[in-house]
Amino acid sequence: MSSASTSSAASDGPGSRPGAHHGVLPLPPQGRAVSVARRGLMLVLSSPSGAGKSTMSRRLLAADPSIRVSVSVTTRPPRPGEVDGEHYHFVTPETFQALVEQDHFLEWARVFGNHYGSPRAPVRDAIDAGFDVLFDIDWQGAQQLAQNQFRKEPDADLVSIFLLPPSMEELARRLRTRADEPEAVIAARMAKAKDEISHFAEYDYVLVNDDADSCFENIRTIVAAERLRRPRQIGLFALVRTLLA
Ligand code: ADP
Ligand code: 5GP
Numbered sequence: 001m002s003s004a005s006t007s008s009a010a011s012d013g014p015g016s017r018p019g020a021h022h023g024v025l026p027l028p029p030q031g032r033a034v035s036v037a038r039r040g041l042m043l044v045l046s047s048p049s050g051a052g053k054s055t056m057s058r059r060l061l062a063a064d065p066s067i068r069v070s071v072s073v074t075t076r077p078p079r080p081g082e083v084d085g086e087h088y089h090f091v092t093p094e095t096f097q098a099l100v101e102q103d104h105f106l107e108w109a110r111v112f113g114n115h116y117g118s119p120r121a122p123v124r125d126a127i128d129a130g131f132d133v134l135f136d137i138d139w140q141g142a143q144q145l146a147q148n149q150f151r152k153e154p155d156a157d158l159v160s161i162f163l164l165p166p167s168m169e170e171l172a173r174r175l176r177t178r179a180d181e182p183e184a185v186i187a188a189r190m191a192k193a194k195d196e197i198s199h200f201a202e203y204d205y206v207l208v209n210d211d212a213d214s215c216f217e218n219i220r221t222i223v224a225a226e227r228l229r230r231p232r233q234i235g236l237f238a239l240v241r242t243l244l245a
Contacts, residue, residue, distance in 0.1 A: 046203065067133070068132070157232060162202075
């Protein structure tokens with residue numbers, strides 16, 4: 001067999017889409033790389049504050065150019081060093097409310113007394129362009145996305161990962177070393193952590209973030225395996241057609 005290209009995503013069968021991403025599957029024994037179109041993932045990473053989701057998100061984005069991050073809109077004020085449009089879109093409560101009424105968000109929730117929401121349009125654009133989209137959101141957002149994907153975004157696929165700390169002592173230690181926050185703020189985050197942890201069973205995958213490198217490798221393994229799930233490899237129809245011809 002000569003090497004096959006299955007790049008015509010538009011004719012690749014159910015769920016295919018122009019511009020879908022092309023993963024690469026090595027097919028032995030010829031050892032040639034065959035490009036198989038796949039559709040993008042919506043990858044949700046949640047954890048109690050301080051368990052390490054920002055750290056893992058940063059590493060994942062740096063390591064994998066196929067992943068884009070969903071930049072949330074929030075009513076909380078920027079922290080030192082946070083850049084508008086990069087870490088969050090910072091808006092007033094009035095603007096946030098107007099955006100809710102315009103159905104601007106895929107999901108939104110109130111967390112720690114502030115409002116946070118994931119804008120709908122950039123996610124759809126990124127998925128349509130063949131990228132995976134990473135969401136750093138809480139359990140309320142994860143629940144809403146799980147419902148949305150059947151209601152409003154049938155073409156997008158959700159994979160959710162929850163990070164647990166190895167112990168509450170270690171979680172407190174990480175919260176204290178991360179930022180110079182008052183003890184009252186740390187105590188509030190610790191109290192909220194128990195609420196967040198109680199939702200662990202709603203996620204597809206749960207990882208204990210003890211050793212950071214192992215946790216990161218596990219996340220990459222999950223992403224790699226989820227990309228290879230048959231329904232996501234929409235280019236397989238074309239490849240199999242050539243194999244069976
Ligand atoms: P989150 O985004 O969940 O609030 P961060 O990613 O900001 O948490 O992590 C909180 C702190 O813990 C940071 O100082 C980070 O460097 C540290 N951290 C993250 N993962 C680990 C780990 N596996 N072992 C030790 N420290 C960690
Ligand atoms: P922080 O203010 O520390 O950046 O975030 C506080 C919490 O809000 C974190 O648990 C974070 O995951 C969550 N969060 C951030 N953006 C969103 C969002 O768009 N939607 C939801 N539901 N939660 C979010």
